[in-house]
Amino acid sequence: MNPPSDTPPDQPRGPVLSDVSFESLGLSRTMTAVLKRRGYTAPTPIQKDVIPLALEGHDIVGQAKTGSGKTASFAIPILEMLERSADLPQALILAPTRELVQQIVVETEKLAIGQNVKIRGLYGGEPIVRQLRSLERGVDVVVGTPGRVMDLLERRALDFSDVYHVVLDEADRMLDIGFRDDIERILRRVPEPHQTMLLSATLSEEILFLSRKYMHHPIELNLSQDELSVESIKQYYITVDHDRKIELLMHLLEKEQPRQCIIFTRTKRGAEKLGQRISRKLSGVGLMHGDMAQPARNRVMQGFREGKVKILVATDVVGRGIDVEGISHVFNYDIPEDPENYVHRIGRTGRMGRDGVTFLFVCPDEGDPLTNIEMLTGKPIESYKPEGFQAYQKRSPDNREYQEVYRIGF
Numbered sequence: 423m424n425p426p427s428d429t430p431p432d433q434p435r436g437p438v439l440s441d442v443s444f445e446s447l448g449l450s451r452t453m454t455a456v457l458k459r460r461g462y463t464a465p466t467p468i469q470k471d472v473i474p475l476a477l478e479g480h481d482i483v484g485q486a487k488t489g490s491g492k493t494a495s496f497a498i499p500i501l502e503m504l505e506r507s508a509d510l511p512q513a514l515i516l517a518p519t520r521e522l523v524q525q526i527v528v529e530t531e532k533l534a535i536g537q538n539v540k541i542r543g544l545y546g547g548e549p550i551v552r553q554l555r556s557l558e559r560g561v562d563v564v565v566g567t568p569g570r571v572m573d574l575l576e577r578r579a580l581d582f583s584d585v586y587h588v589v590l591d592e593a594d595r596m597l598d599i600g601f602r603d604d605i606e607r608i609l610r611r612v613p614e615p616h617q618t619m620l621l622s623a624t625l626s627e628e629i630l631f632l633s634r635k636y637m638h639h640p641i642e643l644n645l646s647q648d649e650l651s652v653e654s655i656k657q658y659y660i661t662v663d664h665d666r667k668i669e670l671l672m673h674l675l676e677k678e679q680p681r682q683c684i685i686f687t688r689t690k691r692g693a694e695k696l697g698q699r700i701s702r703k704l705s706g707v708g709l710m711h712g713d714m715a716q717p718a719r720n721r722v723m724q725g726f727r728e729g730k731v732k733i734l735v736a737t738d739v740v741g742r743g744i745d746v747e748g749i750s751h752v753f754n755y756d757i758p759e760d761p762e763n764y765v766h767r768i769g770r771t772g773r774m775g776r777d778g779v780t781f782l783f784v785c786p787d788e789g790d791p792l793t794n795i796e797m798l799t800g801k802p803i804e805s806y807k808p809e810g811f812q813a814y815q816k817r818s819p820d821n822r823e824y825q826e827v828y829r830i831g832f
């Protein structure tokens with residue numbers, strides 16, 4: 423096995439694109455010019471499928487792996503279809519976290535350059551007064567977390583009478599974190615007829631239930647049935663004793679010298695403790711979890727985008743969907759409870775065809791969750807033995823529990 427540091431230096435290989443042009447999808451000249459300036463030479467596969475169907479007014483349920491350009495797949499057609507004369511919001515985009523809302527706002531604004539479109543992010547953590555005021559001034563596209571949108575609806579600060587386009591982005595995650603009731607309440611407030619697009623990296627029974635209930639003959643697009651994980655990502659797992667995890671992490675950080683990395687922990691407290699311990703030895707460490715105040719989270723996120731924060735310690739809730747090109751490594755410090763989270767975590771690296779390396783720390787009693795991950799991705803993860811580092815105590819050979827973690831079924 424080649425150790426990951428022997429892989430050739432990271433070169434952007436460019437995004438995975440389809441074989442058609444944006445022009446052939448029936449986009450306006452303004453939009454194709456913006457895309458060209460943005461450096462998007464061709465649509466990604468999900469964009470190629472979603473854009474023309476959305477322009478025809480269809481409801482869509484789309485599954486595509488993370489980093490495949492889902493944001494532009496709904497933002498482009500919506501921008502093309504907005505009525506210029508309206509005062510009230512015409513499009514509503516729901517996403518699970520504040521960071522994702524901000525990311526969608528930024529991407530949509532870039533695609534709307536040259537058009538007079540007002541886009542507003544609505545999420546908890548920012549003073550509601552500021553959001554109320556900007557809503558009074560008029561907004562065309564509302565992007566928000568279900569909680570804050572519901573709150574503003576109840577205060578009658580939002581009027582959905584003119585909303586025609588509804589997007590549920592990262593729908594699986596929104597359901598995971600208990601937004602189901604809010605989503606259903608919001609969807610009931612959007613007048614008929616309207617168009618709904620649901621995008622997700624994974625499709626569950628619950629999502630299909632929602633889509634059947636609230637959508638009209640949605641067209642299902644499944645672009646990642648057999649490849650849940652991205653090919654440009656090299657995945658390894660390492661067997662490690664619980665009490666050696668921190669040393670192993672420090673060893674790997676030293677050896678791998680990540681350009682930028684995210685380290686995922688299972689709990690907020692775990693993230694805090696780990697963040698503190700790493701920053702005693704290294705600089706450029708940032709922390710993000712759901713209990714932190716929004717301004718602090720914004721600062722860390724900005725530092726991470728600018729490359730000042732090199733090592734981000736995060737929990738799943740905030741780590742999901744982050745799109746920062748410099749992320750060369752993802753460390754699964756704690757094995758994720760839900761195997762789907764593994765797919766989302768590792769998807770933070772290898773963005774748009776760049777190379778990425780991921781390490782999954784597996785303790786001797788965590789063989790089952792490892793197997794569950796491999797069953798989901800349909801691929802065994804390669805074992806990695808850190809050179810010159812004893813990650814776990816070898817016990818008697820017949821004591822299976824304490825050997826290198828076994829994978830059942832592969």
Ligand code: ADP
Nearest residue numbers: 437462464465466488489490491492493494745
């Ligand atoms: P997803 O939502 O599927 O995880 P994103 O919408 O966050 O993916 O897109 C991932 C990255 O790809 C972003 O940095 C985005 O700017 C870029 N991107 C999207 N579409 C294209 C395209 N057609 N050509 C080049 N880059 C693209």
Ligand code: MG
Nearest residue numbers: 492493591743
């Ligand atoms: Mg996305």
